[in-house]
């Protein structure tokens with residue numbers, strides 16, 4: 001049998017995932033990828049469009065907080081009505097990022113999975129901190145996700161020589177991009193580093209420009225930035241693929 005889901009391959013569907021699905025008792029149902037996580041439901045992109053899905057009882061009870069589906073997970077669902085569904089199974093998760101709630105490992109929550117690259121964003125002001133960047137790099141590498149350092153707000157007039165010196169040990173091993181949403185050529189270079197079908201996430205402190213960078217990369221406003229509202233975007237996680 002072969003995998004013929006051409007459009008989902010843009011979202012990362014692979015022969016390996018196809019084989020994993022064949023092992024599930026629900027292998028004859030639809031599959032798709034979670035693209036947005038709401039409080040009690042999920043938006044799942046499937047071959048025939050996006051379905052708003054809830055979890056079946058089996059998917060809710062007896063699970064640890066980090067075992068609940070998250071954005072990026074591949075799931076099997078039973079479609080019903082137009083564009084609705086019930087998630088009945090989840091394919092084994094790989095390359096995930098987690099967040100510790102209340103600083104406790106036992107309370108950790110998955111925030112994104114099947115991530116290929118993590119753009120670790122800092123802004124070139126007080127936020128710039130080499131040790132923090134190193135910690136993020138170590139964390140994403142543990143999950144076999146490729147780290148990329150993005151130093152944003154280059155237009156603020158930083159001391160480039162000092163910055164280059166501070167990060168040279170990182171730049172020897174990993175890609176580093178110096179960006180500004182006000183300098184289109186820096187955004188172009190960042191975009192060229194993302195390949196088709198790849199899943200990338202943006203991580204970093206609030207206000208460093210993650211949403212602005214995603215918007216600049218997409219060439220349109222897909223996420224709110226703090227200029228517009230401080231409270232929007234809750235429950236959504238920035239998970240950008242290329243297209």
Ligand SMILES: Nc1nc2c(ncn2[C@@H]2O[C@H](COP(=O)(O)OP(=O)(O)OP(=O)(O)O)[C@@H](O)[C@H]2O)c(=O)[nH]1
Pocket residue numbers: 152153154155156179180181182204205206207208209210211212213224225226227233
């Ligand atoms: N000068 C300058 N400002 C920028 C740049 N990128 C983003 N900003 C501004 O920084 C502020 C925060 O940007 P956001 O994109 O909302 O930051 P964020 O990282 O998404 O923040 P959270 O969503 O809170 O995590 C906004 O006012 C942006 O306009 C840049 O390259 N240069």
Ligand SMILES: [Mg+2]
Pocket residue numbers: 210211212223224225226233
């Ligand atoms: Mg944001």
